[in-house]
Amino acid sequence: MAELPYLPHTESDIRAMLDRIGVQKLEDLYSDVPSEFLKKGAYALPDALSEQEIRDYFASLEAMNARLKVFVGAGAYDHYTPAVIPYLCSRSEFLTAYTPYQCEISQGTLRYIFEYQSMICELTGMDVSNASMYDGPTAAAEAMKMAIACTRKKTRVLLSKGLLPHVIKVVETYAKFHGVEIGYVPVMEGQTCINCLKAELAKDDVAGVIVPSVNRYGIIEDHSGFADAVHERKAVLIEYCDPSALAVVKTPGEWDADIAVGDGQSLGLPLCYGGPYVGFMAVKKEHMRKMPGRIVGQTVDKEGRRAFVLTLQAREQHIKREKATSNICSNESLMALWVTIYLSLMGPEGLREVNRLSSDGAHYLYGELLKTGQFEEVFPGKPFLKEFVLKPKQFPGRMQKRLEEAGFFAALDTEEGYVSFCVTEKRTKAEIDRLVQVIKEG
């Protein structure tokens, strides 16, 4: 059996502490627990492993996973992570810190959250950001709840069918238990249908509408007229966005949205099988006090020095309990730091260049795939960036298997019978050419 190096207690320490307490043995500290609830016999757990054995075991687990070049997005994007980010995020002063309730010894955390909020506002064109949510889908679910709270006597929230499937599922789950009715707005020709939206809004029971800035087919949506239609019916417009793409596509602020949400994962977070990621939410100023989650604000300390604190806490569960705007407590603070450092390094030009490389690569792949003659266009001429769908002429199972064998994760099935591809700056032209070759050799 391996030792456990995390417990400093020696025999004599334990004896001295028990003596001071006035009990004989450690078990006596559980004298208040009815004896029938004290676990008898061994736990069904493996033997304790040493550090070296843990390392070996994890290496064996890791080896069971496939190592593929990722040509799929669908809500998780394989963008490059600069070395500086994990280096700084693993500093123990950030990594092992608690929630910054004691502001005097948490100015590091509070400052980066303030910077994060500023950057999210800048990307989205909104007024106020919170300190983060769990992920994009839960941020959308919180926005759904917020729409109900921001409007009067409205019971329904509309979801565009162009939203990613996992976003729709999470919002539906929250809605079912929160007592919110969900309606749907169909997609016509690759774009959330404004006339269908207007027809739903006319029923006058709609609190909010969630639409994708870039939709599940990778298409950049045109939301001209959406905000006017929604606001005319006293509802709120919620834009679900890929924050990386906001460097080049019209912002929720420019579309006059009330709430912007999405997943910060595309800002350099590793795929990591779906988490930890970081949801973001930013709103117009008038909705600030209805927003869920922590918010950091700037102030001065008693000596007049610039200082940062958690603020507007009267919205939160530890003060308001069941009347709080949300139950969220721990969020994804460290991943917010990750995003903040990413955006600091990339700056405006770096983020635009990431989009350019990804988009140019994706368009190149799109053209090469069409040339193979094995795909049909689904939405010809619709603008996209790094992600697109095509319709395979034959059942794609065999192609997908061959791609996997050749080291690619690509051509993901969609509910509609299309296959989806994504190219980021991490993919090389050689990889794309090889992928296309594998498909050609069919």
Added chain:
Amino acid sequence: MKYYDKLVFELSREGRTGYSLPANPYPAAPEVPSALRRGVPLRLPEVSEPDVVRHYTNLSQMNFGVDTGFYPLGSCTMKYNPKINEEMAGLAGFAGLHPLMHAGLTKGANKVYQEMNKALAAITGMYTFTFDPCAGAHGELTGLMIMRQYHMNRGDFKRAKVIVPDSAHGTNPASAAVCGLEVVEVKSLENGRIDVEALKPLLTDEVAGIMMTNPNTLGLFETEIKTIAQLVHGIGGLLYYDGANMNPLMGMVRPGDMGFDIMHLNLHKTFSTPHGGGGPGSGPVGVSQRLEDCIPDLRVSGFHGNFGVILRAYAYILSLGRQHLRKVGQYSVLSANYIKECLKDLYKLPIEGVCKHEFVFDGLINDGAHDDVPGATTLDVAKRLLDYGFHAPTIYFPLLFHQALMIEPTETESKETIDAFIDAMRKIAAEAARDPEILHGAPHNTPISRPDETTAARNPILKYQEN
């Protein structure tokens, strides 16, 4: 800690860059149509890589973490975060997995989930876990959804109330509200335990269940748990266990054996994963066998929960094994009782008797109030502790006592560290008795001191504005 006053935006100079990307080998894609193109400037900082590294290093140096010093923080189990776990979670074969890869491509990840499920079931006495929730409160919400789903599956739609003790964590009633449940509060007795007599009349056929944590937030074991479980089950309700206080039960007591039907764990508390300044966490939810069918209907997060956190917690469980598990519970309880005994002559202990992993004082016995000088409060004690190099305890929670000061030492602190903390707490009590003004002005040795929170809320400045 040194005060450092920059924001990254203030380091920005036009034309400076902190990235390097490969040359573009592709023909240019069509431009984004102008109607869909971003038309507003993108004012992100323009800084070099060394600027970024130095800036965030300087920021980090205004932070306190578990690696810096002791966190006697009630309700939040701030134990040591083992370093091997970080390295295991960062392995490329895990970090590179796309969440939509099918099971045939992710066999190692699947095995981690399966083995974690078995291990957590063994530790807690539950039947199976879902790993989707990303934090403790998220687990609570998921657990309550399961509770409601269970009743709905039985065709019982009238159960819209949930009972929550007055000592519960704030997230409990908030999670209930998000889940569409009405909160009914049950009072505590003088001895800090749930008042069983007060509970009885609340138990109607409209009650979906009760949320409890045991030991409760006063660190006291709910000795009547068997009766409570019988009563709640008797009316068709379920028992929810808030796993925030699981640490003292590790290797000693299992929630499943006490009659709990649903529970969450906080992997970022009990299972040693770092708190990250407020996340990422992970809040897996366990259920008893009869509730297993209620889980698949739910989708509470995008993919598979916080896999990176689950990997860390699994490495921790492997290091504990069946041999060391019990030491976690026992030593955490030992340290808490030891601190309580060493300080109860100077701080008010409202409820005598053995505690579990944490306990609550109700302020100083002698707060030093004299003439028109007000006495030292719990806030003052907490802020003064920062000067002595300790994080503050949780203060003003639970709400049962006006000057609540909640202390939880965890099993990873040495007797020397604990003795130094006790010594600091005794010095602070002596300072208060002598001159409470020393405490009113604290902290004195931190980068900032007592910021103006009122102005921050009244005139909110929530993002950077160029002068």
